[in-house]
Amino acid sequence: MFRHSQLESVKAWLINPAHAAMPLHARIQRAIRQMILDGALGPGKPLPASRPLAKSLGVSRDTIEAAYAQLHAEGFIERRVGNGSFVAEMVGLKPVQRRSKRNSAPANQSPNLSNRGAAISMSGGVRELLLPRPFAQGVPDTRSFPLPLWERLERQVLKETGTHALLHGDPQGAESLRRAIADYVNLERGARASAERVLVLTSSQQALMLCASMLFDPGDRIFIEDPAYYGARKAFEAAGLDCVPVPVDRQGITVEPVLDDPRRAKAVFLTPSHQFPTGAALALDRRLALIDWAARHESWIIEDDYDSEFHYAGRPTACVQGLDLHDRTVYIGTFTKSLFPGLRIAYAVLPPQLVKPMTVGRTLLDGHTAFIAQLTLARFMEGGHFGAHVRTMRGLYADRLDTLANLVRRHLRDFVEPHVPVGGLQMPCMLTCDMSERAAIEAARRVGVELLGLSSLHAAGNGEAGFLMGFAAYSPLELESAVKRLGQSLKADHGT
Amino acid sequence: MFRHSQLESVKAWLINPAHAAMPLHARIQRAIRQMILDGALGPGKPLPASRPLAKSLGVSRDTIEAAYAQLHAEGFIERRVGNGSFVAEMVGLKPVQRRSKRNSAPANQSPNLSNRGAAISMSGGVRELLLPRPFAQGVPDTRSFPLPLWERLERQVLKETGTHALLHGDPQGAESLRRAIADYVNLERGARASAERVLVLTSSQQALMLCASMLFDPGDRIFIEDPAYYGARKAFEAAGLDCVPVPVDRQGITVEPVLDDPRRAKAVFLTPSHQFPTGAALALDRRLALIDWAARHESWIIEDDYDSEFHYAGRPTACVQGLDLHDRTVYIGTFTKSLFPGLRIAYAVLPPQLVKPMTVGRTLLDGHTAFIAQLTLARFMEGGHFGAHVRTMRGLYADRLDTLANLVRRHLRDFVEPHVPVGGLQMPCMLTCDMSERAAIEAARRVGVELLGLSSLHAAGNGEAGFLMGFAAYSPLELESAVKRLGQSLKADHGT
Numbered sequence: 001m002f003r004h005s006q007l008e009s010v011k012a013w014l015i016n017p018a019h020a021a022m023p024l025h026a027r028i029q030r031a032i033r034q035m036i037l038d039g040a041l042g043p044g045k046p047l048p049a050s051r052p053l054a055k056s057l058g059v060s061r062d063t064i065e066a067a068y069a070q071l072h073a074e075g076f077i078e079r080r081v082g083n084g085s086f087v088a089e090m091v092g093l094k095p096v097q098r099r100s101k102r103n104s105a106p107a108n109q110s111p112n113l114s115n116r117g118a119a120i121s122m123s124g125g126v127r128e129l130l131l132p133r134p135f136a137q138g139v140p141d142t143r144s145f146p147l148p149l150w151e152r153l154e155r156q157v158l159k160e161t162g163t164h165a166l167l168h169g170d171p172q173g174a175e176s177l178r179r180a181i182a183d184y185v186n187l188e189r190g191a192r193a194s195a196e197r198v199l200v201l202t203s204s205q206q207a208l209m210l211c212a213s214m215l216f217d218p219g220d221r222i223f224i225e226d227p228a229y230y231g232a233r234k235a236f237e238a239a240g241l242d243c244v245p246v247p248v249d250r251q252g253i254t255v256e257p258v259l260d261d262p263r264r265a266k267a268v269f270l271t272p273s274h275q276f277p278t279g280a281a282l283a284l285d286r287r288l289a290l291i292d293w294a295a296r297h298e299s300w301i302i303e304d305d306y307d308s309e310f311h312y313a314g315r316p317t318a319c320v321q322g323l324d325l326h327d328r329t330v331y332i333g334t335f336t337k338s339l340f341p342g343l344r345i346a347y348a349v350l351p352p353q354l355v356k357p358m359t360v361g362r363t364l365l366d367g368h369t370a371f372i373a374q375l376t377l378a379r380f381m382e383g384g385h386f387g388a389h390v391r392t393m394r395g396l397y398a399d400r401l402d403t404l405a406n407l408v409r410r411h412l413r414d415f416v417e418p419h420v421p422v423g424g425l426q427m428p429c430m431l432t433c434d435m436s437e438r439a440a441i442e443a444a445r446r447v448g449v450e451l452l453g454l455s456s457l458h459a460a461g462n463g464e465a466g467f468l469m470g471f472a473a474y475s476p477l478e479l480e481s482a483v484k485r486l487g488q489s490l491k492a493d494h495g496t
Numbered sequence: 497m498f499r500h501s502q503l504e505s506v507k508a509w510l511i512n513p514a515h516a517a518m519p520l521h522a523r524i525q526r527a528i529r530q531m532i533l534d535g536a537l538g539p540g541k542p543l544p545a546s547r548p549l550a551k552s553l554g555v556s557r558d559t560i561e562a563a564y565a566q567l568h569a570e571g572f573i574e575r576r577v578g579n580g581s582f583v584a585e586m587v588g589l590k591p592v593q594r595r596s597k598r599n600s601a602p603a604n605q606s607p608n609l610s611n612r613g614a615a616i617s618m619s620g621g622v623r624e625l626l627l628p629r630p631f632a633q634g635v636p637d638t639r640s641f642p643l644p645l646w647e648r649l650e651r652q653v654l655k656e657t658g659t660h661a662l663l664h665g666d667p668q669g670a671e672s673l674r675r676a677i678a679d680y681v682n683l684e685r686g687a688r689a690s691a692e693r694v695l696v697l698t699s700s701q702q703a704l705m706l707c708a709s710m711l712f713d714p715g716d717r718i719f720i721e722d723p724a725y726y727g728a729r730k731a732f733e734a735a736g737l738d739c740v741p742v743p744v745d746r747q748g749i750t751v752e753p754v755l756d757d758p759r760r761a762k763a764v765f766l767t768p769s770h771q772f773p774t775g776a777a778l779a780l781d782r783r784l785a786l787i788d789w790a791a792r793h794e795s796w797i798i799e800d801d802y803d804s805e806f807h808y809a810g811r812p813t814a815c816v817q818g819l820d821l822h823d824r825t826v827y828i829g830t831f832t833k834s835l836f837p838g839l840r841i842a843y844a845v846l847p848p849q850l851v852k853p854m855t856v857g858r859t860l861l862d863g864h865t866a867f868i869a870q871l872t873l874a875r876f877m878e879g880g881h882f883g884a885h886v887r888t889m890r891g892l893y894a895d896r897l898d899t900l901a902n903l904v905r906r907h908l909r910d911f912v913e914p915h916v917p918v919g920g921l922q923m924p925c926m927l928t929c930d931m932s933e934r935a936a937i938e939a940a941r942r943v944g945v946e947l948l949g950l951s952s953l954h955a956a957g958n959g960e961a962g963f964l965m966g967f968a969a970y971s972p973l974e975l976e977s978a979v980k981r982l983g984q985s986l987k988a989d990h991g992t
Contacts, residue, residue: 019682021682033814038821073811074686075781075813088780111850114710116709117711117853117857120709120857120860121710125856125859126859127667128664130665131663132663139664147658151654162643163836164627166641167627167638168626168837169626170626171621171623186515201862202863205861205862205863206861214613215608215610217612218714235860284570284586285586315566340662341662342664342665343866344864344865344866356607357607357613357617359621360616361613363621364701364705364734366698366701366702366705367702367837369840370840
């Protein structure tokens with residue numbers, strides 16, 4: 001029979017609420033397995049007969065038999081006819097293991113990452129607020145999304161496609177969606193796209209990672225805007241790229257540092273429609289100069305057109321991809337901001353020679369994007385609902401930007417100057433008082449308000465002090481309340 | 497006025513069916529932009545007045561005005577009051593660009609990839625048949641999936657969660673799904689999991705890629721099974737790892753090459769439940785020996801438990817993760833085979849110290865997994881539907897395996913010997929005639945039958961000749977028809 005302490009171990013497994021989902025025989029099997037692994041039951045030791053053990057534990061004999069059968073099937077015990085059950089001799093069960101007690105590594109133990117893994121971990125990654133509150137940036141308003149319409153289209157898709165929709169999808173993306181995307185970017189963004197050149201992805205972050213691994217080797221140089229979108233910089237750094245910051249002014253990225261640098265760079269990363277975070281639109285002559293540079297050096301332009309749907313003063317300038325007759329531009333677009341983040345659909349418009357390799361690379365990353373969502377989105381676009389939704393949201397966001405700018409001018413005038421952008425989902429504000437950026441962000445956090453500091457987006461961390469205020473996801477009342485709270489908190493801080 | 501050829505260029509844009517989705521003014525704007533970019537309209541050149549151009553093109557004057565307004569907004573033309581419109585001087589428009597004709601790079605042009613990109617491209621990636629036909633392997637039967645039930649649960653989720661479900665999700669995964677997964681792997685796979693240790697991903701391929709980049713630097717060594725799952729090998733090679741093949745026998749991977757190798761390896765990759773492709777279950781003493789090895793060397797065990805739901809002879813052996821008291825095992829599971837490939841949900845059960853870094857790494861790959869699908873799956877599992885579906889499919893697949901084995905014995909006995917596995921969705925067959933593996937695969941392809949050759953899964957490409965036959969997705973009639981066709985084709989080939 002088991003010793004008292006062994007019986008108690010089994011009983012502890014039986015009554016542990018964490019094991020409530022397990023049948024009794026599984027709990028008993030696991031408890032005995034644990035004792036064998038821990039070394040508490042050594043090789044050759046006999047196990048109790050099933051009848052007395054069943055009695056001690058208050059379970060049926062069948063339960064014990066089921067536990068023993070599984071232990072036997074897994075090789076932990078041997079059963080000798082008429083002689084009972086014994087712990088098996090296990091070659092691999094070395095003393096080091098037998099002595100060790102069950103002690104999970106604590107979560108803060110050195111995780112033994114690779115160098116690149118440690119760098120990625122240190123970067124903090126790209127985290128979004130799960131429940132957006134003012135002024136978390138980059139978040140669209142999902143409360144206005146026509147969810148019933150979307151659900152209806154999805155039902156249609158499932159009805160027509162049936163269980164075929166459950167199978168593996170084309171890693172390049174559903175043909176109907178690629179066609180809808182090509183039509184859209186050609187019409188609205190002045191792109192030169194075709195369905196054959198579109199690669200459907202899960203997010204623009206994935207597009208950046210895919211570019212980083214397919215087009216660059218570790219140590220290769222890439223020009224990036226300074227300040228820059230943190231998600232892009234982190235993706236490139238994670239892939240081992242050497243990011244060379246290039247200053248941005250009111251006309252977007254400056255081109256002299258790119259054109260005059262004698263060292264070869266594989267690419268330049270741009271957010272030309274509204275530079276992130278400054279909001280500047282890249283001037284036409286600079287676009288042409290960068291295209292010319294890329295063509296002459298066989299370098300790439302990675303164009304992240306992340307929220308160009310939301311331009312509030314006329315139409316946005318056509319994208320760089322449409323101006324590039326040399327096929328050096330990878331254009332990246334996403335539905336995260338124009339529809340909703342949970343959709344997980346973005347895309348790249350690729351130079352023809354990159355379509356096949358990038359599609360292959362994508363299969364290694366995660367196979368393909370969910371097919372049902374793709375077909376539903378294609379139908380949403382074909383039916384004109386995408387265009388209609390974007391128009392509605394453009395009006396809503398323009399009003400909210402206007403509201404926020406007025407609120408900031410009224411309530412925060414002693415502290416900041418708003419730089420009202422021509423588009424996008426966030427407004428940069430420059431600190432005009434003698435408060436540090438960090439102090440302002442802290443003051444905001446104390447009253448439940450989120451600000452993204454601009455300094456951290458600069459390569460040297462020393463840009464003009466200020467912050468980004470996201471406005472798209474918040475009602476005028478929410479904006480007003482948050483601006484007032486922020487104003488009071490800044491005042492309190494500044495007064496002391 | 498435009499020259500005749502210029503007017504014809506604009507007309508060509510107008511009538512090109514590829515531009516049917518664009519309004520007239522956009523087509524005219526694009527046509528003129530193209531001429532400017534091509535150099536056909538040089539800087540300073542006057543544009544026709546809107547009235548005569550409208551007449552020549554047969555459109556309204558407003559259309560021309562709208563086109564000119566957009567060209568002006570984008571910086572391509574200047575408008576002088578009372579003097580008309582002129583092509584702007586564009587600093588960036590260098591002669592090299594002006595001379596170049598619109599010529600897209602052909603798709604087969606050297607794509608100028610990085611070294612790692614070229615290697616990934618050469619690997620061919622991981623492609624699945626879009627419409628599975630016998631005997632494409634690794635595909636579950638989706639025709640039996642309870643889609644109406646799934647749709648009902650999704651409607652419930654959307655009704656209860658509303659547009660919140662459209663927002664960014666927790667990059668670690670929805671808490672309810674992580675709890676359901678932990679309960680499932682603890683009960684069914686003998687794992688030691690908790691919701692805090694589960695990371696929800698998009699596919700097991702993504703899990704492999706994430707491990708490869710977070711746990712390894714380029715050049716680090718990893719032991720992999722030989723023969724091995726191609727998706728794992730390609731993921732590791734794409735990340736620059738040095739894959740060291742270790743022979744597999746009837747008890748799974750042999751452990752002496754691992755234990756006796758004096759050089760440090762960061763990890764071993766295992767498919768212990770049914771080794772891919774041999775179907776062997778890894779013996780208990782080897783599992784314990786590998787755990788001991790990993791603990792002593794602070795190495796990792798990457799356990800891909802890709803289809804252990806489908807075990808046809810009693811319960812499968814508990815997973816390695818559950819035996820590992822040292823927290824050195826990353827357990828990978830997927831719903832691609834147990835539910836359906838289009839779902840795009842898989843998961844890893846992580847050692848506690850890896851949860852935070854791996855979650856950060858995942859945000860850089862693609863943010864997070866679609867939230868609505870996660871919540872629907874959680875409900876599907878909580879309601880017991882997952883267990884029920886797996887049980888149903890297990891019975892169905894066991895019958896199909898039986899059917900296939902009998903068909904092969906009857907119709908292909910002159911050519912192959914089936915190795916009937918204890919589980920999984922595919923059956924290995926060894927060639928027993930003097931036909932080459934390549935010839936057999938070609939003979940199959942000629943009659944619309946897919947076979948995956950076993951040689952290619954061996955590191956040296958020289959394993960025993962044979963192939964894998966997937967059976968799960970095909971009805972008995974489909975299996976019979978395909979086996980007969982294959983038999984006739986092999987006979988015809990062999991006879992000649």
